[in-house]
Amino acid sequence: MKSWQAGIASALLGIAIWQAIVWIGDLQKFILPGPALVAETLWTSRGFILENAWITLQEVLLGLILGALIGGISAIMLASSPVARALVRPMLVFTQAIPVFALAPILNLWLGFGLTSKVVMALIIVYFPVTSAFFDALIRVNPDWLGLARVMGAGKWRTMWHIRIPAALPGFASGLRLAAVYAPIGAIIGEWVGASKGLGYLMLLANGRAKIDLMFASLIVLAVMAICLHSLTDLFCRKFLDRSES
């Protein structure tokens, strides 16, 4: 069985189990709507759902790109300066100890209920895995390469640019893969705490009005979006960042 066939088979199996639970448990549609009802809602409310999905997608993409960019630059700064390392690293660890949920209300207060607070939320959640994976890889570059560069008379920044950064790109890639999984979480948390648009908002709204079918439809769109984002990131990493060390 090819992987796409396996994917489809597994999705069909999931839907079958879902339907079976609805039948066997004799569940009301405001507790667990069946797959057919959710599919119908998905179709009838498609404009509404997609409109909100587009908002969430923007938040996620902007957060991911900015987080990867700022995380990448931070990792390079940390790796090149022992002073920065000594000062900033404990701070980074400390900020990681704060649950992101706790930051969301503050970000909403400071940045408003629009796009910005959600982008920053996604950025914050993405920043740490990118920074730490890339930083570790930059620090673990083969010391003999660095020795050779020194004997050749290389400066610190040229060594960084020509040896350490290219050698550490696979590490950056593994950070980016994690980031692609985390970024939607950040955006959704941001929307839950306060928003008037987006899939997270839609799910809360639907839940409040006992439109569980709409909630499930939104959830499915969100899941599909997250899977696509992860696959595309993976493809990007494979094409540009990964390398089999020989």
Next chain:
Amino acid sequence: MTLAPALYMQGSAAIDGVPIFRALDLHVAAGQWTCLLGSSGVGKSTVLKLFARLAEHVEFNGEFGAEGGDLTGRVALMAQSDLLLPWLSVSENVALGARLRGDAPDKSKVSHVLDRVGLADKAARRPGELSGGQRQRVALARTLMEDRPVVLLDEPFSALDAKNRSLMQELTAEVLQDRTVLLVTHDPVEAARLGHAINLMTDRGIETVTPPPGTVPRAVDDEIVLKVQAALLARLRED
């Protein structure tokens, strides 16, 4: 290339208070191959790292350097591992030094040195596509490209198979002629073939051994070369 200087080192070295070698007295003649032969752990690589200024973690007590001034910018290094960067092509690896110093790589010189090591047709390949022997030849081309009067060799042939090792020894001896070469090795065959001077390094210090006569590289099957390598092996086994 500027004139190849002689090197010297007198002193002792330790790491975190643990002695690496004591009372070493080494002289490396100008424009010649000097072999530093010893078993593993005797501190011969530390000697090389000191000359290359890659030994900040080593406490050295004494003095070392080159006759006629500072060694900075006059040393090239070739190690047991080829240290090729897998994401660069062969020719980009050869021109790495220029790239790292911010100079424009001299392309005709790159193709000249690749030609000298017999890899002109592999310039666009990646290191991962080459055999171990070819990779070490690229490392030699990179060393040649640096064109430094002093070349430090840290067991550069020990990871190669017997055939490639002997071919590589000959090629290296030929292309590095007239430079001051310090070859660190644990292989008596290599010392007997390649050394204008042979220094046996043991825990007691350095002892010079008369090398076989004849030009370097000497034939593997030369009778005196065989005798000297047997004698060197016997001396190594005494410790």
